Amino acid sequence: MTKASFRDELVHVSALQEYVYCPRRYYYQRYQDQIGTTYELVDGRSKHAAQSRRGGWTTERYFRSDSLGLHGKIDLIESDRGTLTPIERKRAESGDYYPSDEVQIAAYCMLLEDAIDEAVNVGYIYLYSTDERHAIHITGKHRSAVQTIIDRIRSMSINSIPSFTNNTNKCNGCSAREYCMPAETAQLEPERARGTGWEDHP
Amino acid sequence: MKATEGMFDESVVYVTKQGTQVRTDEGRIVVWDVDAADDEDPELATYPKEKLDTINVFGGVNFTTPFVAEANEHGIVLNYFTQNGKYRGSFVPEKNTIAEIRRAQYALDYTEELAIAKEMIAAKIRNQRTLLSRKGVHGTDVLKDLGKRARNVSNKDDLRGAEGEAAERYFDRLDETLVSGWTFEKRTKRPPEDHINSLLSLTYTFMKNESMSALRQYNLDPFLGVLHADRHGRPSLALDLEEEFRPIFCDAFVTRLINRGVFTHDDFSKDNHLSDDAFKTYLSKFDGFMQETLTHPHFEYEVSRRKAVRQQAILLRKAITGELTEYHALSFDR
Numbered sequence: 001m002t003k004a005s006f007r008d009e010l011v012h013v014s015a016l017q018e019y020v021y022c023p024r025r026y027y028y029q030r031y032q033d034q035i036g037t038t039y040e041l042v043d044g045r046s047k048h049a050a051q052s053r054r055g056g057w058t059t060e061r062y063f064r065s066d067s068l069g070l071h072g073k074i075d076l077i078e079s080d081r082g083t084l085t086p087i088e089r090k091r092a093e094s095g096d097y098y099p100s101d102e103v104q105i106a107a108y109c110m111l112l113e114d115a116i117d118e119a120v121n122v123g124y125i126y127l128y129s130t131d132e133r134h135a136i137h138i139t140g141k142h143r144s145a146v147q148t149i150i151d152r153i154r155s156m157s158i159n160s161i162p163s164f165t166n167n168t169n170k171c172n173g174c175s176a177r178e179y180c181m182p183a184e185t186a187q188l189e190p191e192r193a194r195g196t197g198w199e200d201h202p
Numbered sequence: 203m204k205a206t207e208g209m210f211d212e213s214v215v216y217v218t219k220q221g222t223q224v225r226t227d228e229g230r231i232v233v234w235d236v237d238a239a240d241d242e243d244p245e246l247a248t249y250p251k252e253k254l255d256t257i258n259v260f261g262g263v264n265f266t267t268p269f270v271a272e273a274n275e276h277g278i279v280l281n282y283f284t285q286n287g288k289y290r291g292s293f294v295p296e297k298n299t300i301a302e303i304r305r306a307q308y309a310l311d312y313t314e315e316l317a318i319a320k321e322m323i324a325a326k327i328r329n330q331r332t333l334l335s336r337k338g339v340h341g342t343d344v345l346k347d348l349g350k351r352a353r354n355v356s357n358k359d360d361l362r363g364a365e366g367e368a369a370e371r372y373f374d375r376l377d378e379t380l381v382s383g384w385t386f387e388k389r390t391k392r393p394p395e396d397h398i399n400s401l402l403s404l405t406y407t408f409m410k411n412e413s414m415s416a417l418r419q420y421n422l423d424p425f426l427g428v429l430h431a432d433r434h435g436r437p438s439l440a441l442d443l444e445e446e447f448r449p450i451f452c453d454a455f456v457t458r459l460i461n462r463g464v465f466t467h468d469d470f471s472k473d474n475h476l477s478d479d480a481f482k483t484y485l486s487k488f489d490g491f492m493q494e495t496l497t498h499p500h501f502e503y504e505v506s507r508r509k510a511v512r513q514q515a516i517l518l519r520k521a522i523t524g525e526l527t528e529y530h531a532l533s534f535d536r
Contacts, residue, residue, distance in 0.1 A: 032300055032421075158302055161525060179420075179516055184501055188517075188530050 010064060011150045013072030013107045019153055020100035023162035025176045031158045034179050065114040069150050074108050078124070086112055087124040087133070097125045097134060103149065106142035164196040214256045214415065214492070214508065215249060216485050217263045220285070222246060224257065225266040231257075251276050256415040260485075261285030279418055281411060286475055287404060289411065300421040306523045307422055316358055318521060318529040319429035322445045323365045324352045325531030329450040330372040332534045337379035337457070344371050358429060365445075376453065381461045397467055400474040401459065401484075405452040406444065408488055412508065413440040413447070416515035422522070443514060446531045451507055455491050459484075499534045 018026040028034040064071035076087040086108040090097055105123035113120040126133040136142075156162075164171075164182045171177050186193035193199050215233075217224060223234045231249045238244035251272060258281045259265075265273075265280065273280055273295060280293035310318075327349040331342045348368040355361045369389070377386040386398050414437050417424045427438025429445075459465055464487060469480035476484055492508040505513070514532050521529035 031302060033297070034420075181513075181516065181520075184513075185526065187501065189526055189528075192526065 009154075010066070010069055010071040011153050013070060013104060013111070015153055016107050016146065016149050017100045017104045019149055020103050021098075022165045022170055022174065022176075023152075023156075024164060024180060025174060026153075027156065027162050028176050028179060030156070034176065063111040063115050065111055068110055068114060068147075069154065070107060070111055070146075072107065072111060074112065077112070084112060084116060084118075084120060085122055085124060086120070087126055089126045089128065092127040092129050095127065095130050097127065101125050102136055102142065103145055105136050106138045107146045109138045110143065110146060164193055164198045166197040168197040213254055214258065214412075214489070215247075215254060216489060217257065217259045218261070218285075218482055218485060219246065220262045222263050223266060224259070224263065224269050226251070226269050226272050231269065231272070251278070254278050255419050256281065258283060258411070260287065277419075279415060281415075285478075286481055287407065289407060292414075294418060303421040303519065303523060304423055307426060310428070310522060312358075315428040316355075316361070318518070319358065319361055319442065320353055320355065321529045321531045322429065322442055323361055324349050325446040325533035326365070326448060327352055327368045327372075328533045328535070329446060329448075330368060332536060333449045333454055334372070334375055334379070335536070336454075339375050339378050342371075342375070361429065372449070376457070379457050379461075381463075383467075384460050397465075397470045397474055398456065398460065400470065400476070401456045401465070402452065404476070404484065405456050405488070406448065409447055409452050409511075410437065410440050410444050412492065412511050413437075413443040413515070416512045417443065417518075419512065420515050420519045422515065422519055443511075443518060446514070446533065447511060450532075450534055451491075451511075455488070458491075459487065499532070500530070 015026065015030075018029060059076050060073055061077060062071070062073045074086045075089055078085045078087055086105065088101065088105050088108065090101060102125075105125055109120040109123045121138050123136050123138065124133045125136060164180070164185070168182070171180070171182055174180070182193065182196075182198045186198040190199070217233055219233075219235065221235070221237045223236050225232050225234055227248070229251060231251050231254060232245055233247040235242070235244045235246050255277065256279050257273070260283045262285070270280075270293065272278075273293065274297075275295075277295045277297055279295065282290040282292065284290060327345055331345045331349070334340075334342050334345075345368055348364050348371070352361060352364040352368075355364060373386065373389045380386060380398070384398060387396065389399060389402070391399065391403055414424045417440055422439060424437040424440040425435075426432060427442045430436070430438035430441045432438050464483065465476070465480060469477055471477060475481075492511075493506050495504045495506050496510075497503070498505045498510065510532060517526065517530050520526040
């Protein structure tokens with residue numbers, strides 16, 4: 001019963017990024033409300049709030065698409081001579097953006113073009129840390145990645161928890177780590193960590 | 203291995219000063235002294251709300267309505283105690299019941315409950331031996347045997363039997379760990395008949411409360427136990443979880459208080475309660491003790507005792523939801 005109702009639900013754009021970062025983390029968030037609040041998130045929220053007070057842009061616009069199975073709020077849309085371009089702002093301490101950010105901006109482009117019925121092939125990622133914006137050209141690869149992740153998210157179920165991430169570095173800044181306990185699990189029940197990046201981290 | 207980053211250590215706050223008010227101010231939680239004189243700063247303490255998960259208040263302390271709304275919003279549990287530490291009740295935020303977790307907990311069958319309870323009791327007995335051995339008390343083979351028995355029982359009554367027998371043997375020997383002037387005749391409760399029993403009872407109450415906070419934080423129902431019988435108003439699961447901590451944390455703490463001379467017999471009233479000042483000392487010592495770090499016996503990184511307790515609640519939850527195959531109790535081999 002729950003499964004069917006989840007299938008009917010649209011996937012939120014922020015979920016794509018969460019899922020790409022770590023499916024297990026996303027599982028905790030979705031089914032158990034079990035991720036901490038990181039400083040970065042709190043800080044990011046306040047920056048968003050400060051930025052969205054500036055005028056001259058279309059900000060915080062909500063879109064949904066039943067055909068894509070996707071919905072979400074685009075942070076900022078720039079309109080330049082009739083061309084609409086979504087912009088996603090990131091804190092990005094490292095001074096760089098991640099593949100998951102690209103997936104997110106691709107999803108925004110797809111949402112936007114579904115709404116305006118025109119191709120949107122470019123989106124921007126703006127990084128606070130460097131005060132730079134990066135143009136992302138949305139390719140077919142981006143589009144199929146978005147669709148694949150949407151399908152994966154829609155077929156998730158509470159009874160099957162995704163395994164630990166292969167990239168153990170991702171755990172370092174993860175607010176769900178205290179609950180997730182990848183290293184501890186690898187130690188207590190090694191078979192649970194088999195085939196993941198945590199296998200060799202006793 | 204590196205310890206996971208945590209906010210657990212300062213996550214519990216105790217407010218004992220009478221006549222104070224807990225309120226919010228620009229997103230922070232502030233303990234305010236309503237009776238402060240003009241030349242005194244009325245702000246006694248302030249905390250970012252993201253950091254706290256439990257506030258324990260003793261006696262005449264009140265909360266503003268906006269603060270309670272914030273506590274609800276941020277999942278902060280408020281526990282009410284009388285001025286001398288008797289538990290009165292709690293305010294539990296509404297987000298604190300995740301249906302799926304509760305469903306898994308209520309669906310545990312007898313065999314699964316017994317398996318978890320066995321781990322808890324076996325660890326408790328192991329920890330009893332370890333505490334005695336740390337204090338130089340040897341010849342505890344009978345406890346070793348009782349620990350084995352606990353692992354092999356086929357029902358809860360036999361497990362309670364092994365636990366009870368171990369407790370009797372253990373408390374018999376605990377006396378040997380105390381400085382002169384203090385004796386431990388036997389464990390008594392309701393009411394504790396002497397000063398040392400009074401300290402033990404108080405400490406078990408506080409540890410039960412730590413266990414309750416931890417269980418609530420991870421959405422387990424503290425009132426539905428795996429070993430302690432369910433009785434109206436009794437937090438059975440918190441008492442179950444507490445078992446493994448009793449010797450190594452609670453009893454160790456009480457013997458330390460006594461052996462270091464923190465309290466003398468003069469600090470107790472006729473009915474074996476701590477005096478007001480001594481109780482305040484007790485609270486700060488207890489909180490300090492919970493924040494003290496030790497090397498985790500399994501994970502081998504430094505953790506505070508409070509965090510170790512919270513981790514056990516997580517491990518218990520994982521055992522209940524099937525993320526882990528069994529419950530891994532906290533046991534110290536040395």
